[in-house]
Amino acid sequence: MKLYISLIISLSVSVFCRSQDTKVSVLTPGYEQRIRDFIDTSEVIDTHEHLLSPEILERTTFLDFSLLLEQNSYDGLIASGMSESMIRKLYFEPTTVSEKWKIIEPYWNKSFNTASNRILLLAIKDLYGINELNGSTVESLSAKIKKAYSGEWFNHVLKDLCRIDYLIEDGDNVGAKYDYFRYAKRFSPWLSVNTKFRIDSLAVMQVEPIYTLEDYVKSMRIVFEDALEKGMVVVKVNAAYKRTLSFEKVTTENARKVFRTLINGNEDLVISAKDAKPLQDYMMFQLLELAKQHKIPVAFHTGIQAGGVNIIGNSDPTLLTNLFYEYPDVNFVLFHGSYPFGGELTTLVRNFQNVYIDMNWTYSISPTYARRYLNEWLEAVPASKIMAFGGxxxxxxxxxxxxxIAKQVISDVLIEKVKTGYLSESEAIKIARMILYDNAAKFYNLKQVE
Ligand SMILES: [Zn+2]
Incomplete structure (x- = not known):
């Protein structure tokens, strides 16, 4: 017996020593370049885009250099003083390229430093061979853009240059033409309802009357099930643009009171945000029931809102905590790294099994924020809960x-973690694969991965 025990002890000591030996990570020279090369040549899943397809762009007035300033860069233009009427003139009225540049130039000169503008400059340098955006380059850049879009440019950039295997588009406007596209669907006609007109338009669209609260819930179910057939892989909630992310549990009777006020009102009835809230909150819970039933994840816009004037307090991700409790079977993903609520996001992802991080947009808000929080998240939360790319x-x-920029940030963070001995080289490579591809493939149920 004694011999048996000492044999066990000596065996465990030798196993323990061996496992200790294998954990000593020795840095093999050249690891920085190997990590960068792996990331640079990786296929990726792009979890969030609002891309305008060539077919849509053909019909717009901005198939020129101003296309590149759409959405992200013009936040900087607005913040530096550009007026709404100027934006309208740029994007919705027939305006020549040189007239557009005259409008943009003073504001570009104030905001050329922003990350979204750095992204724009990187893109035109690599893709169109143009190094600066100014009065002498906008005409030739615009001509090159027009020419590029007449060919296979859209797919070439996404598939050949970016190596995007799947792309999740916000809305199904781009159409079924692109077989690697999947969709995020919004349910705003139900979640932000505050007019009778909204309900009546739904009824007209669906050719089915909406008289009762139950009819109204049914109308959302019809659209939800239709979206599933069209390739919806995630529900997208952008309520934080218009209201608080605090959704309270409301009784059916209280929701019905608001519904009745709307349905019995005049055609042009609009009720206040406060009065509409019980019905909107009720509909959120109904939507989560559908997500639960169909096993579809739910994405929330959290943090900074695009497009100028808004209320940042409305988008604090901790306001969603009761939903995470109430729906443990629904997977939630919080978009945009919750900028600037990165620390709050850490705690939510640690506290709830069903809450995940999506870093889409963070690189064009601030690569430093993305770097800082990716660094922290790799210490504080399971790597399996981070999705690191969406444009x-x-x-x-x-x-x-x-x-x-994303690949540079991810490479820098992982290299640093290997340099300090926090991760081995092979662990860093494994994490790169997880956060750029595998996690999104699993979370959005795009394909089976090991
Ligand atoms: Zn978006």
């Missing part, structure tokens, strides 16, 4: 520029 762009050029 959140309107055009493929900016998706390309965004991906360059």
């Amino acid at each position: 959140d762009q309107r055009c493929v050029e900016n998706t390309y520029g965004n991906l360059l």
Whole structure:
């Protein structure tokens, strides 16, 4: 017996020593370049875009250099003083390229430093061979853009240059033509309802009357099930643009009171945000029931809102805590790294099994924020809960520029972690694969991965 015990002890000591030996990570020279090369040549899943397809762009007035300023860069133009009427003139009225530049130039000169503008400059350098955006380059850049879009440019940039295997588009406007596209669907006609007109338009659209609260819930179910058939892989909630992310549990009777006020009102009835809230909150819970039933994840816009004037307090991700409790079977993903609520996001992802991080858009808000929080998240939360790339762009050029920055940030963070001995080289490579591809493939149920 004694011999048996000492044999066990000596065996465990030798196993323990061996496992200790294998954990000593020796840095093999050249690891920085190997990590960068792996990331640079990786296929990726792009979890969030608002891309305008060539077919849509053909019909717009901005198939020129101003396309590149869409959405992200013009936040900087607005913040530096550009007026709404100028934006309208740029994007919705027939305006020549040189007239557009005259409008933009003073504001570009104030905001050229922003990350979204750096992304734009990286993109035009690589893709169109143009090094600066100014009065002498906008005409030739615009001509090159027009020419590029007449060919296979859209797919070439996304598939060949970015190596995007799947792309999740916000809305199904781009159409079924692109077989690697999947969709995020919004349910705003139900979640932000505050007019009778909204309900009546739904009834007209669906050719089915909406008289009762139950009819109204049914109308959302019909659209939800239709979206599933069209390739919806995630529900997207952008309520934080218009209201608080605090959704309270409301009784059916209280929701019905608001519904009745709307349905019995005049055609032009609009009720206040406060009065509409019980019905909107009720509909959120109904939507989560559908998500639960169909096993579809739910994405929330959290943090900074695009497009100027808004209330940041409305988008604090901790306001969603009761939903995470109430729906443990629904997987939630919080978009945009919750900028600037990165620390709050850490705690939510640690506290709830069903809460995940999506870093889409963060690189064009601030690569330093993305770097700082990716660094922290790799210490504080399971790597399996981080999705590290989504462009959140309107055009493929900016998706390309965004991906360059994302890959640089991810490489820098992982190299640093290997340098300090926090991760081994093989662990860093494994994490790169997880956060750029595998996690999104699993979370959005795009394909089976090991
Ligand atoms: Zn977006």
